[in-house]
Amino acid sequence: MAVRDELLALYEQMVLIRRTEKAAHDLFLSGLVKGTTHLAAGQEAIAVGASAALRPDDYVFATYRGHHHALARGATPEECLAELMSRATGLCGAKGGSMHLTKASSGMLGSYAIVGSHLPMAAGAAWSARLRGTGQIAVAFFGDGATNIGAFHEALNLAAVWKLPVLFVCENNLYMEYTPIADVTAVARPAADRAPSYGIPGEVVDGNDVVAVREAVTRLAGRARAGDGPALLEALTYRHFGHSRADPATYRPAEEVERWLKHDPLDLARGRLAELGVPEETLTAAEARAQDVVQKAVEAAKAAPPPAPREALTDVWADGGAAWRT
Numbered sequence: 001m002a003v004r005d006e007l008l009a010l011y012e013q014m015v016l017i018r019r020t021e022k023a024a025h026d027l028f029l030s031g032l033v034k035g036t037t038h039l040a041a042g043q044e045a046i047a048v049g050a051s052a053a054l055r056p057d058d059y060v061f062a063t064y065r066g067h068h069h070a071l072a073r074g075a076t077p078e079e080c081l082a083e084l085m086s087r088a089t090g091l092c093g094a095k096g097g098s099m100h101l102t103k104a105s106s107g108m109l110g111s112y113a114i115v116g117s118h119l120p121m122a123a124g125a126a127w128s129a130r131l132r133g134t135g136q137i138a139v140a141f142f143g144d145g146a147t148n149i150g151a152f153h154e155a156l157n158l159a160a161v162w163k164l165p166v167l168f169v170c171e172n173n174l175y176m177e178y179t180p181i182a183d184v185t186a187v188a189r190p191a192a193d194r195a196p197s198y199g200i201p202g203e204v205v206d207g208n209d210v211v212a213v214r215e216a217v218t219r220l221a222g223r224a225r226a227g228d229g230p231a232l233l234e235a236l237t238y239r240h241f242g243h244s245r246a247d248p249a250t251y252r253p254a255e256e257v258e259r260w261l262k263h264d265p266l267d268l269a270r271g272r273l274a275e276l277g278v279p280e281e282t283l284t285a286a287e288a289r290a291q292d293v294v295q296k297a298v299e300a301a302k303a304a305p306p307p308a309p310r311e312a313l314t315d316v317w318a319d320g321g322a323a324w325r326t
Helices: 003-029 044-053 067-072 077-084 118-132 144-148 150-162 192-198 210-225 254-261 265-275 280-303
Strands: 059-063 108-112 138-143 166-172 202-206 231-236
Touching: 003 044, 003 067, 003 077, 003 210, 003 265, 003 280, 044 067, 044 138, 044 166, 044 210, 044 265, 059 067, 059 118, 067 077, 067 108, 077 280, 108 118, 118 138, 118 150, 118 166, 138 144, 144 150, 144 166, 150 166, 150 192, 166 210, 192 202, 192 231, 202 210, 210 231, 210 265, 265 280
Parallel strands: 059 108, 059 138, 138 166, 166 231, 202 231
Antiparallel strands: none
16 A cells, blocks of 8 residues: 555544544533543544554553544444443443443453553453464553553563563653643653663654554564563643543643644644645545544434343353353
């Protein structure tokens, strides 16, 4: 595939994710999404760039802000929106909601609401892959706030000791919920600056540049597959919305928001495509296709039935059953 065709495909996927997130936002405001949502608008390049560098059978773990990762790994907008709307056709049959999107058949092994909890799980998945000799790797995406959680340090240490095929990717959007990470962390780069403590590579990348992310993950994933152990990638990015849909994010300086909005991952990719000679109408057509998919997904999710009460206790065990075991 030519460079421009590949970038165009990545751009369209980012647009699809952005439009799906916008739909989730609108559905929340209209009362059709219960509970809260944590939107990843502005962070699409990390999920799309990383996924493009991975094998289909690699394992991905994400945080509660994980819509973009589920979609990048193969979940459809309809599955995701139906899940947010508590429909039977949802990705998890309405049992997970916004914070727990999971599609094991695509290697998306879940989004996790407990900060940092999935990092040791990713190390375990990597250990399993190495034990089975499959050549798979595990990738754990996490926010900057998780770097001050004990599980972060435990996972990095054990992964380094056992030289596990795992990649830790910090989506550093500068805020741990409402608190600037820089206010409570001793090092400038909360993730990358700690990697040397565990004897593993720590790199920083522009998380809004989908090409830069893909290249970095390609290199580090290849290193892990070759048996050289874990690595840590800190991707600098910025969320367009507050921490959750209940957060207006008024604590962020206006000039900071303006500066980052000018560094939008979609705009960066669009500009690069224009430099490569991709016509404006081609970009517009890609955007229209993405919007059409999302619009149809919204309508299908709205029309889907709620889950049947008899399904409430299924999927409790690996065999899909509901019987209690002792």
